[in-house]
Amino acid sequence: MLILTCPACGIAADETELHPGGEAHVARAGPHASEEAFSDYLFSRENPRGVHFERWRHAMGCGKWFHAARCTVTLEIFGTYRADCTAPPEALLERIRAARPGWSWRDFK
Incomplete structure (x- = not known):
């Protein structure tokens, strides 16, 4: 079971209290x-x-x-952050790189 901490209210909620919204940071078509x-x-x-x-x-x-970073294989949660962020926080990216050496993902601008 996934347990994610909501960055807005600080409550750790399991997936039955949450609703998935798909991939984060998708460029919207105008x-x-x-x-x-x-x-x-x-x-x-x-x-x-x-x-x-x-x-x-x-x-x-x-x-x-809100946004969450997790591993789709192990279900490891790396962290959560507010939905108004246009890119993951650098501290979260560093945590992922420390746990997964050589990991890379798309460039955020």
Whole structure:
């Protein structure tokens, strides 16, 4: 069972109190985007074996959205952070790199 700490209210909640929201940090297609760009936005997602950044909602608690970094193989939770962040915090990325030497993910700008 996953237990994630909501960064908004600080409560450690198990997955029955949360609602998954898919991959975090997905570039949204604007209203004037091409059909191809909109299709990519809807259907193209990373599905890595390993560390993954996801969106979660504390549905049975404060109701806030947040992001979590976890391993899809071992279910290890590396940390959570607020949903208004455009990239994972550097401290979280360092924690992941320390646990998974050689790990890399997309570049955040």
